[in-house]
Amino acid sequence: MEKSRVLVVGGTGYIGRRIVRASLAQGHPTLVLMRPEIGLDIDKLQMLLSFKAQGARLVEASLEDHAALVAAVAQADVVISAMSGVHFRSHNLSLQHKLVEAIKEAGNIKRFVPSEFGMDPSKMGHALEPGRVTFDEKMDLRWAIEDANIPHTYVSANCFAGYFCPNLCQMRTLLPPKEKVHVYGDGNVKVNKTIYLRPHENILSQNDVIAKWEKLSGNVLEKIHIPADEFLASMKDTDFANQVGVGHYYHIFYEGCLTNFEIGEDGAEATLLYPEVQYTRVDEYMKRYL
Incomplete structure (x- = not known):
């Protein structure tokens, strides 16, 4: 059975690094987005290089560069986002919304897994302020995914x-x-x-x-x-x-x-x-x- 090409966004994070390793272990052609914003973070760079040594392919693209992001997405069948929750908070389009736009334009993705992995936001309409913003913004992202008709899976893992x-x-x-x-x-x-x-x-x-x-x-x-x-x-x-x-x-x-x-x-x-x-x-x- 042919393996899906998996692109992991946020591959150096707590969840992301584990997803990269699991994808490689399952034999999937694994791509890891390498953002130019990594700057002088030597630990993240060394982690990315270790993934490369294990067989992953590093794809350089900024989430702020739409064309480059579309090109990166076009190389995959499945996109898994494991970006930190801090990326949900923005007055403009969040970085994940930009990823959704790239997936929509590329038009080739068979499955998108957005970065949730916590409580199911659809069950948290009654949540207390100020923490409610977490769930409201995750729901905004869900609606954007569904409006774009992107095949998706939401993962709620609750308490890690x-x-x-x-x-x-x-x-x-x-x-x-x-x-x-x-x-x-x-x-x-x-x-x-x-x-x-x-x-x-x-x-x-x-x-x-x-x-x-x-x-x-x-x-x-x-x-x-x-x-x-x-x-x-x-x-x-x-x-x-x-x-x-x-x-x-x-x-x-x-x-x-x-x-x-x-x-x-x-x-x-x-x-x-x-x-x-x-x-x-x-x-x-x-x-x-x-």
Whole structure:
């Protein structure tokens, strides 16, 4: 079976680098967009060169250069965007909108995967300000994709293990707490049930994650439960990024926005689609932090 040519945009990011490696491992002819704006970022350059050494082809094009971007897109069958969320915030067309315009003009793309990978924005019309902007702008991008009749797949992966498991869902840290842990409400809202990526054994509440860490580490933590009103009050007089983070955490851990709906006919669960893929269980993932 002929493999699809895959173009990855944002290939040096947290998600992007993993997508590049997975595409190469699956034997797809893999192209990685190399933006001139990389400047003097030596770490990103070395990563791109390592991809090249593994068989990827680097395609130089700026997202600000429409003609060059169209030419890059024309070389692929599938485009996967893994750009950082910061690229959603712009008074003008966002960089992803420019990518959509290039895909529309090229007219050859069989599948476009935009950079979402978080909560499903179509379910977040009630989201709190200022964090609501994240979901509103993602929906604007979805409408642009659909208006352009571009074949697409939206991926919602919700809580990534690296950001939510080892820190036991604490904000502003990536490491496990050693003595005390803040528990949002009663801690029983499920947080890892996802729309497209829903590995059954990783559907866990915050209390589940804490219990697994206590069992692995042999250390029992003091639980400090934070009521919803107190948690929301913590965003007052803080910077914009913190306010957005608090709002998103509220929807996840107090409202259960990741699990309070069923997958509809327009959705699919990844582990059922690809049962041969073995995913890492939370217990195994957390052992590296011991």
